[in-house]
Amino acid sequence: MNWYVLYTKPKWEKKVAEQLQAIGIDCYCPLVIKERQWSDRKKKVEMPLFNSYVFVHLDEKDRSLVFQSPGAVRYLFWLQKPAIVREDEIATIKKWLNAPDVAEIEVSSYQVGDTIEVDSGPFVNHKAVVQKVTNSHYILVLESMGYVLKIKHK
Template sequence: MNWYVIYTKPKWEKKVAEQLAEAGIECYCPLITQLRQWSDRKKKVEVPLFNSYVFVRLEEADRNLVFQSPGAVRYLFWLGKPAIVRDEEIAIIKKGLDGSGSCDVSVLPFKVGDSIALDSGPFSNQTAIVQEVNNTHYVVVLESMGCVLKMRK
């Protein structure tokens, strides 16, 4: 079984994940907690880490089952085929959002273009390239995941 990425209607990520779970389809919608402010109050809310995306794990033959949910729009495609997410990448996302593990951060004098190996935390065993060095932060690119991290000094 492979992990696929479903594109959903805007703001439907949690609803689609709930509907798919009720239908017996293994799915994962990574959520983060943010502090939102309204005119009269502040509140912590859980929002999806990836807007309009839900990960589903199923067999190739069962791919059409996800469209039982009215919020599921289509699959995300890469090079003309449905994009497949590796189990390791899902595990990295889960580990990163877990928050139970602590990581040691040491800031060394890096310069733009340096290739660094992350040896602790949720992105351990990943290679990153320093993209920006500032007085307050570093910006690094995780090559294997195609994402950018901003780290404070």
């Protein structure tokens, strides 16, 4: 079984994950808590880490089952093949989101030619591919998806 990246309708990530779990499909929608400002108040809300993406864990032959959810649009492709996320990358995302010293996470597009190096910090010798660790940020490169996770720690 592989982890595939399912593209969803905008703002449907959590709904799609719930619908897929209801029909017995193993899926993961990484969520982060962000503070949002309204005109009269501030509120902390749970938001998907990846806009319009949900990770699904299933066999190649079962890939069409996800379209039972009306919010599922298509699979993400990378180099003309369905994007497959390695198990250790999913584990790294889960570990980082549960880390007590992570204050803020931001996702941006992968930049070709970035120097990837881990030489200090709590993720040294980790199997994830990390670009750099500074005094305020960790940067994790998810090569199979073409993303860079920028994680701000306290």
